[in-house]
Each structure stands twice: as structure tokens, then as C-alpha cells.
Amino acid sequence: MTLAQQNAAAAGQPLCTAGFGEVLTGADLRVAIDWLNAQAGALNQAKKPSLGVDDLLAIAQQQADLRAKATGLIALNIQWLAGQAKVEVEHINDALAYAQGVIDKVKTLKQHLDAIAAVVNFFGSLLTAKKIGEVIAAGKKLKGDLDGASERA
Amino acid sequence: MKYVQRALLILLAVPLAACVNFGAVKGFSDETAKLTSATRDEFMFVAKDCADVARVRRIVEGVNTQGSNCEKLAGAVGELTSHTNDVLAVYGKKLGALADAKQFDYNADLQRTKAAFTGLKDREGVAALDPAVVNAGIAVADLLLKLATETQRKEAVEQLLAEKQRIQLLATYMKTFFAGGRTEARPIYQLQLQEDDSGLEDAVSSLKALSSREPIRTREWLDDIQARREALKKRVDGSVGSQLGSAIDAWLHSLDTLSRKAFEPDWKEWKDQYEQLKSKVTAATDAVDAARR
Numbered sequence: 412m413t414l415a416q417q418n419a420a421a422a423g424q425p426l427c428t429a430g431f432g433e434v435l436t437g438a439d440l441r442v443a444i445d446w447l448n449a450q451a452g453a454l455n456q457a458k459k460p461s462l463g464v465d466d467l468l469a470i471a472q473q474q475a476d477l478r479a480k481a482t483g484l485i486a487l488n489i490q491w492l493a494g495q496a497k498v499e500v501e502h503i504n505d506a507l508a509y510a511q512g513v514i515d516k517v518k519t520l521k522q523h524l525d526a527i528a529a530v531v532n533f534f535g536s537l538l539t540a541k542k543i544g545e546v547i548a549a550g551k552k553l554k555g556d557l558d559g560a561s562e563r564a
Numbered sequence: 565m566k567y568v569q570r571a572l573l574i575l576l577a578v579p580l581a582a583c584v585n586f587g588a589v590k591g592f593s594d595e596t597a598k599l600t601s602a603t604r605d606e607f608m609f610v611a612k613d614c615a616d617v618a619r620v621r622r623i624v625e626g627v628n629t630q631g632s633n634c635e636k637l638a639g640a641v642g643e644l645t646s647h648t649n650d651v652l653a654v655y656g657k658k659l660g661a662l663a664d665a666k667q668f669d670y671n672a673d674l675q676r677t678k679a680a681f682t683g684l685k686d687r688e689g690v691a692a693l694d695p696a697v698v699n700a701g702i703a704v705a706d707l708l709l710k711l712a713t714e715t716q717r718k719e720a721v722e723q724l725l726a727e728k729q730r731i732q733l734l735a736t737y738m739k740t741f742f743a744g745g746r747t748e749a750r751p752i753y754q755l756q757l758q759e760d761d762s763g764l765e766d767a768v769s770s771l772k773a774l775s776s777r778e779p780i781r782t783r784e785w786l787d788d789i790q791a792r793r794e795a796l797k798k799r800v801d802g803s804v805g806s807q808l809g810s811a812i813d814a815w816l817h818s819l820d821t822l823s824r825k826a827f828e829p830d831w832k833e834w835k836d837q838y839e840q841l842k843s844k845v846t847a848a849t850d851a852v853d854a855a856r857r
Contacts, residue, residue, distance in 0.1 A: 448762065455769035460776055467773055471625035474766045479629060482759045485750060486636070 426547075427499065429491030437485035439500045446507050447481035447534070450514075450527060457520060466520060473527050480534040487538060496543050498550075506533065506553060513557045517564045529556035584718050585826050588834050590663035592822050595838075595845045596656025599811055602845075602852045603738055604649050606804060609856075610756050611637045616792070617760045624785055625770045637756060644684055644693055644701075645741050648734050650677045651704050655731060658708055659724055662717045671709060678705035697737045700730035725823040735816055743809020753805045761796045764789050798855040804848075811848035814841045 437444070451474040458467055491497040513526045529552075536549030614634035621627040629635075636642065654670050654677075661668035681701040684693060707727055711720050736745075744751040768789055775782040799805070814837075821837040 451762065451766065455766060458769045458773040460773050462773060464774075464777075467770055468626045471621070471627050471766060471770050475621060475625075475627040475629050475763065478759055478762055478766075482755050485755055486641075486752070 426496035426502070426543075429493055429495055429497035431493040433491045433493070433497060435487065435489040435491070435498065435500070437487045440484050440487065440503065442500075442504050443507060443534075444481045444484050446511075447477045447484070447530075450530075451477035451481070454527075457523070469524055470520075473524050473531070476531045477527065480531055480538070483538050484534065489537075489540075491543070496547070498537075498543070498546050502550070503537075506530075506550065509554070510557055513561045513564070516561055522560050522564055526557060526560045529553050529560065532556075583827070583829075584721050585828075585831055585834070586663040586717075586721075588822060588826060588831060588838065589659050589721055591838055592818055592841075593656045593660030593663060595818070595841050596652065596815065597660070598849055599808075599815055599845050600649055600653035600656060602811075602849045603742065603808055604646075604653070605856070606742070606753070606799075606808065606852055607642075607645055607649060609799075610753055611642050613792070613796070614756050614760050617763045620785070620789065620792075621763055621767050624767050634756070634759075637752075640684060640693055641752065643680060644697065645738070647677050647680050647684075648697065648701055648737055651681075651701050651708070652731070652734055652738065654708055655704060655724065655727075658711060659721065662720050662724075665717060668711075674705050674709050678702055678709070681705065694737065697733060700733045703727075704730050704734065721826065725819075725826060728819060728823045731819060732816055735812055735819070739809050739812040739816075742805045742812070751805055751809075754800075757796050757799055757805075761793060761800075764793050764796075795855070798857075802851045802855050804851045804855050807844075807848040807851040811841075811844040814844035817841075 454470050454474050454477075457470055462470075489498075507530070510526060510530050514523060517523050517526060533549050533553040537546055540546045540549070614637055618627075618629040618634055621629065650673070654674060657670065658668055678701075681698055685695070685698050685702075704727060707723065711723060739745070740751065742751055742753045744754075768786065771782045771785055771789075818834075818837050818841040821834050825831060825834045
């Protein structure tokens with residue numbers, strides 16, 4: 412087992428090894444892109460006249476971040492190193508399904524925004540990561556943050 | 565007598581076969597000018613619009629859009645698209661000048677464009693840019709600079725048309741920007757329009773929530789946003805991106821035909837292709853004009 416695979420196993424997500432020339436592109440991440448945009452759109456429902464200005468601005472910022480990540484993912488082109496671990500579309504879709512479960516469970520706006528922020532941070536790492544280890548670490552952090560939000564719900 | 569006629573025919577045919585169809589070259593140049601003008605206008609629109617939307621959201625909602633796609637349009641991706649369009653435009657102008665036997669002097673513009681392409685190669689954080697497109701831009705700018713001092717029209721046209729592969733690469737990059745490529749990925753142009761519209765939709769919902777606090781300013785902003793969304797909708801409904809993509813496709817086919825037929829006496833294939841090119845470029849420019857109104 413390679414070091415990357417050990418890391419992956421430790422993260423609880425079995426990762427396959429990349430073959431030569433394998434890439435992860437925006438075209439593969441349609442589900443994630445649509446999910447991010449849908450989350451941003453859904454947040455409009457939370458903007459009520461009774462909401463405080465700070466909360467309103469927090470929602471707006473989260474929406475902008477979600478949309479920016481969605482558009483950023485479209486241009487994504489990660490070239491995995493042959494022989495090292497790779498993240499597959501299924502891993503990302505599973506993570507989003509997990510996040511959706513938490514979002515469905517949370518009761519307050521803050522918890523909702525925290526869960527969204529965790530997902531935004533994960534995609535921020537995916538978009539800028541230089542090594543697979545960074546993506547794995549971001550995945551672990553996402554799960555930890557979502558579990559935290561879920562426990563507080 | 566028959567031998568004399570045949571000899572005369574052969575003598576006539578030789579120079580005909582070696583002639584350049586400058587009329588075809590000029591027609592291609594004219595359509596290139598219209599097309600690159602339309603693509604430039606639309607690129608400028610989309611780059612400016614996303615900056616405007618970011619400004620609206622910053623003022624209305626205090627949103628910081630750092631790291632957004634819009635920044636890429638203002639950065640390396642936008643620069644590559646803009647310079648690629650410039651090189652294609654000058655390529656068309658050069659062909660037109662040769663067809664008209666006129667002087668051609670775009671040296672200053674070309675030097676700037678070449679330097680910009682070279683700068684993109686050296687800049688950090690632009691790994692997403694296709695180096696083949698950047699290199700093609702440098703090579704074509706180089707050729708155009710070299711030809712700026714050429715006096716032999718026929719040889720110059722030959723050299724420009726021989727550069728077909730690099731030109732195709734550049735034009736295909738432009739097509740991908742507006743209409744997408746072979747993959748299922750949506751084109752940057754369309755994505756940016758969608759992101760802008762979604763951002764404005766989010767701003768509208770924020771304004772509605774704030775309307776009781778700032779009724780007059782809210783109404784002013786809602787009017788402003790409504791006008792922006794209409795401009796975006798016209799582009800989406802008018803299929804501006806796909807029309808530009810079709811026109812670039814026809815341009816690519818025309819370049820291919822012209823490069824094969826410019827030195828042949830039988831120009832029928834070119835004429836058919838040229839009619840298609842004109843019709844697609846007209847449809848695209850009409851779509852851009854309609855979106856602007």
C-alpha cells in the first residue's frame with residue numbers, strides 16, 4: 412500500500428490509484444456544480460424581511476461563494492499523478508449526499524450556513540490543491556465539520 | 565491547327581493555375597473582420613458585465629467575490645481570449661490588405677499582442693491555459709510581423725494560408741469560449757452569463773428583504789438589476805453564444821477550403837463555402853446586435 416493509499420484509508424475513504432494521464436475535469440462534476448447552484452438558489456428562501464442585516468449579508472456571501480465555486484469547478488482540470496491516489500466523482504457525490512443529509516437535519520440558519528461553509532471550503536481546497544494529500548485532508552475536515560454541525564442540530 | 569490551340573490553352577492554363585483568387589481572399593477577410601468584431605464585442609460585454617454584477621453585489625449585499633470566475637475573465641483567461649481574437653482579426657486584415665494590394669502596418673499592435681502572449685506563458689498560476697494556444701498565438705503574431713515587410717502578395721498569401729493549423733487552433737479556442745468544445749463542459753461565456761444572472765437573482769431577493777428599510781434605494785437598484793437581467797436574457801434567448809460558435813465553425817471550414825482552393829482555377833467549392841460563411845456570420849452579428857439593443 413502506498414503512502415497516499417494509507418492516508419486515504421485513514422480518512423475512511425478507499426481511494427483508487429490513478430493510471431497514466433487520468434484527469435478529473437469540470438465535465439465530470441456536473442452533479443456537484445448543479446448541487447452548489449441549487450444550494451445557493453435555495454438560500455433565497457431564507458431571506459425574509461424579519462431577518463437581521465448581518466444574517467442577510469452572511470447568506471448573500473455564502474451564495475456568492477457557492478456560485479463562484481460552482482463556476483470554478485467547471486474549469487477544473489486535475490491531472491492525477493500515475494501510481495498515486497486519486498479522488499473520483501463518486502467520492503465527491505457521496506460527500507455532497509452526506510452534506511445534504513446534514514443540511515436537511517439542521518434547525519437554525521447558523522447551522523445551515525456552517526454546513527454550507529464546510530462544503531465551500533472543501534471545494535476551495537479541491538480547486539487549489541497541489542497534492543492529493545491536501546484534497547484528502549480537506550475531505551477529512553469536511554466530514555469533521557459536517558459531523559460537528561449535525562451533532563449541534 | 566489543333567496543336568496550336570492546345571498549346572495556347574496549356575499556356576493560358578499555367579498562369580491561371582498559379583494565380584491567387586484575391587477576390588476570395590478579400591471576401592474571407594471581410595467576413596473575418598465582421599466575425600472578430602462581434603466576438604470582441606461579446607467578450608467585452610461578458611467581462612464588463614461580470615465586473616458590474618460583482619460591484620452591484622458588493623454595494624447591495626456587501627459580498628466579496630474574490631476568487632470568482634469573473635476574476636479569471638479579468639485575468640489570464642480573459643487576456644488569452646482577447647489576444648487570440650486580436651491575432652485572428654489582424655490575420656484577416658492582413659489577408660484583406662494583400663488582396664487589395666494595400667500597405668499593411670499593424671506592427672505596434674502585433675508587437676504588443678505577441679508580448680502579451682509571451683507574458684502569459686511566463687506568468688504563475690495560469691496552468692489552466694492551453695500552452696498550445698499560447699504558442700500558436702506567438703507564432704502567428706511572429707509571422708504577421710514578418711509579413712508586414714513583405715512585398716510579394718502571392719507568397720504572403722501562401723504563407724498565411726499555410727499557417728492554417730495554428731490559426732485553426734486559435735479559432736477553435738475562441739469557439740470553445742463561446743459555444744463549448746467537444747466535451748460536455750458548458751462554455752465559459754454561457755457559464756458567466758448564468759453566474760451573473762444567478763448573482764443578480766440573489767441580489768433581488770436580498771433587496772426584497774431589505775425593501776422596508778430602504779424603499780427608495782431598493783426600487784432604484786431593482787430597476788437597475790432588471791435592466792441587466794434583460795440584457796443577459798436577450799443573449800441566452802438569442803443563442804448568441806451558439807450563433808457565434810456556428811459562425812466560427814463556418815469560418816474554420818472556409819479557411820480550410822480557401823487554403824486548398826486559393827491557387828486553383830475551380831472556385832465552386834469555395835463559392836459554396838463562402839455563401840455559408842456569410843450567412844452564418846450575418847446570423848451571428850445580427851444576434852449580437854439584437855442583444856445589444
